[in-house]
Amino acid sequence: MRQALLIVDVQPSFSPPAWLLRDISRLLGHMPTVATVECHDEAITPFQMQLGWRPPKQERSLIAADRQFVKHGYRPTDEVLNHLRRLATERVLVCGIQTETCVLAAGFALFDLGLRPTLVTDLTVGSSLDPSGALGIRLWRHHFGHTTTLAELLATRT
Structure with missing residues (x-):
């Protein structure tokens, strides 16, 4: 299955865990x-x-992704979405920071484009409201259905 990974807001100012x-x-x-x-x-x-x-005016991703895009709100920009569409993936895996806000907003944007958003549940953390991310994971399953884990992804590579 052709897939891409969208890494949402894993940046210094949000203090992601190691x-x-x-x-x-x-x-x-x-x-x-x-x-x-x-x-x-x-x-x-x-x-x-x-x-x-407010988030900082300038920031960088802590993950060395193939491409990095700046956004100024909860959802990914049209530039991000167009890039993912050009990759012609069957699904977009989503992980990152603030499961119940920015990660969920990415899910809605991907879903609306038919890009089959799939949350990597153990590669996401929630906001200060719900650090476990459990609320966001429940919302994701309710709205989009598709989830996976790092172990499942690694198992399919062998």
Whole structure:
């Protein structure tokens, strides 16, 4: 099955755990990889005005993905989505930071394009509201159905 990995907002300002960096990196080189990085531009997404906080203006991915794209809100940009569509994948695996917000927003955007979003449940962490990510995983299963794990992905490579 042709697939790509979308890595959502695994960046220094969100303090990802070391295990997340290590385990996502195990998938590099086995499929096309795309990373998003959340950066602040109040003119595009008014985080400061609406929520009283903002991501940094400049940031980088902590994962050495094939491509990295900056976004200024919860969902991936059209540039990211068009890139994933051009890869002609059968499904897009999704992992990263804030399962119930940015990761879920990526799922909706991918679903709407017919790109079969599939959450890698053990390669995601939630927000401060739900660090385990359990809420986001339940929402993902309810809305999109497709999930997998790192072990399942590694088993299919052999």
